[in-house]
Amino acid sequence: MKTQVTGVTEEDVRYAELLAAVRGMAQADAAALLRLEGEVLVPVAVQGLSEEALARRFPVQAHPRLALLLRSPQGQRLPADCSLPDPYDGLVAHQPEILPVHDCMGAPLQLDGQTWGLLTLDALQPGRFDAVQAQLPALARLVEQGIAAARTIRALADSAEQALARAEALSDDGQRAPRELLGRSPAMQRLQREIATVAASELTVLILGETGVGKELVARRLHAQSLRHAQPLVQVNCAALPETLAESELFGHRRGAFTGATQARAGRFQIADGGTLFLDEVGELSLPVQAKLLRVLQSGEVQRPGSDEVVHVDVRVIAATNRDLAAEVAAGRFRADLYHRLSVYPLRVPPLRERGRDVLALAESFLEENQHRLGARNLRLSPASKALLLQPAWPGNVRELEHLISRAALRARMEPGKGRWIAIEPRHLAGEADIAGAGMPVAAPAPVTAPAAAGDAPGGLEAAVSAVPGQTLREATDAFQRAWIEAALARHGASMAAAAREAGMDRSNFHRLARRLGLAAGRRGALG
Incomplete structure (x- = not known):
């Protein structure tokens, strides 16, 4: 008969194979290997029993036959006419709901001085176990050795999995050293x-x-x-x-x-x-x-x-x-x-906006990573770029800065006429694709325009990035961001969520930026 097991782990397969061997030696019609979990016996492998047996749980106090076998140091063979109710009534394949007179024996299983569980063997013909009754203790020892081997193999497998998890945790992506918490702010x-x-x-x-x-x-x-x-x-x-x-x-x-x-x-x-x-x-x-x-x-x-x-x-x-x-x-x-x-x-x-000049230390570390990734030498931030990086509100924090530096490094590397070192200039940081996501002001000579939309301020984005005498870089940045967000909200029917998606920003960070710029008041109903 086919062995059923509660799982397909290596450990469960070994239990099944072990039970099949013992069942063959004893010439049993049904066999079960039950693990003791607290005061309940749980089948881990069965033969000759229906699949329903695997889902059963046998409280020891409710099953006197099993309790009796557990208390027998060397195991015990029960009389064929034993009056104690059989826990497997209705569970033996192709048999009546109440089992007829039959042979039954079993033995407790010990592991590391503790009771691990129980082995039970049943034969439908009385007297079947006459020749093997004396071998019951030896069969139990055989099963115990198999269980100990299965546990050892499982422990080795768990150790290997933990080692793999440790290696993954320590190696980051396998291509760069694990990052550190940088900053002296x-x-x-x-x-x-x-x-x-x-x-x-x-x-x-x-x-x-x-x-x-x-x-x-x-x-x-x-x-x-x-x-x-x-x-x-x-x-x-x-x-x-x-x-x-x-x-x-x-x-x-x-x-x-x-x-x-x-x-x-x-x-x-x-x-x-x-x-x-x-x-x-x-x-x-x-x-x-x-x-x-x-x-x-x-x-x-x-x-x-x-x-x-x-x-x-x-x-x-x-x-x-x-x-x-x-x-x-x-x-x-x-x-x-x-x-x-x-x-x-x-x-x-x-957040990055509270860390002052830490932004430059982080930017330099990201440049170092990009040098190796892009095969570029001596990537450097120009003084103008350093001043620019100290200005934005950084709604996406360190992750936003990392992506901005990666894009800027790629653009700078692709430009012709590079000398001994490659300078990251404001034009590389303020590429057209960065405007919405990073909140960087446009540094190109020609103004950047956006499609006209209802609700745009006079002059729209073009006016926002025009030079204003006496205006600081931070004020110019805020003006541009405010104009961009107003235009995006006009395009999306005042939906903050839709505008955040267009900006490529997390919704909560986008809403925080809009609130700082004085644009979130009265729009709380349009967050969806």
Whole structure:
């Protein structure tokens, strides 16, 4: 008969093969390997029983036959006319609901001095086990050795997976060294002190900050300075998880737990055991998944979907979000108890506009990366470009600066007549494609115009970028951004969301920029 198993992991396949061998030696019509989980016996492999047996759970107290076998040090053969109810009534293939008189024996299985579970063997013909009864202890020892081997193989596989996760976390993209938190501004010095204070503790940290400020780098620094630095740092982007798969990704699942679960898998909590789990964009998780995450944080126990087995994990959690979680709690979109569990030690990462001349240190580091990526030598920022970079509001923060520098480096490298070094000039920074996304003022001789639209200020964008005597570069930048946003809102029927999409910006950052420029008042109803 075909062996059914609860999953298709290597461990489950070994259980099935082991059970098939023992069943053949005993000439049994049915056999089962059950793992003890607390006070419940859970089938991990069966033969001669229907598939329904795999979904059953057998509380020891409710099944006196199984309880009796578990209490027998060397195992026991029950009398053929035993009056104790049989747990497999209705589960033996092609047999009546109540089993007739038959042969039954079983033995407890020990692993590392603890009861691992139970082996049961059944024969429909009484007296079948007369010749093998004395071999029951030897059969049990054989199964124990097989279980120990399967556990060792699983431990090696888990170790390899953790090593892979550690390598991925430390190697970044495999082509460049992991980035560091750069900057000497007072805001960054405060952040560095806070990281040094909390890193060596086991406290849960909630990293707060706008999109693109470098929350992932903060998480990496926290892990690198922690006592868990030699263990894996496992990252989960919660915003990229479909709601239907978020639970499986975090906690794992057993085969058949849901449609498409063709094999068992370990979740991120198990992979991060002993190390750190970084939950990026944790504010994007649905309320049901939040409830399950809270349980793990409270108890340190993970229960995979489709399994009654509880796995203990030792994981330090670092979470990050660009949302105002306190406001999300007030709006009913985030659990208050989970918020307090995550924010034991909140860390705020300052936006680029609060970091002063750090923008130049970051720009130089991005230029260094682009030199290697583009095969260009000696990329440098001209004095005029440095002055220009210190002006914008940087709604996209460090990520926006990185993309701007990459585009500028590419444009500068493609120009003819390069000398010993390639200068990044304002015209490279203020390319036409950058105007909306980076908020850079136009530096080209000819004014940039936009299609006329209802609601445009007189002169439109052309007027906004014209030189005005006595106007600072920051004032000129604001004037251009204000004119561009007004024109975009006019084109999109005052929809802030549509204008943000055209600008290639995150909606919240776009709204923040518009509000700073005095354009958001009265438009809150057009955010969708």
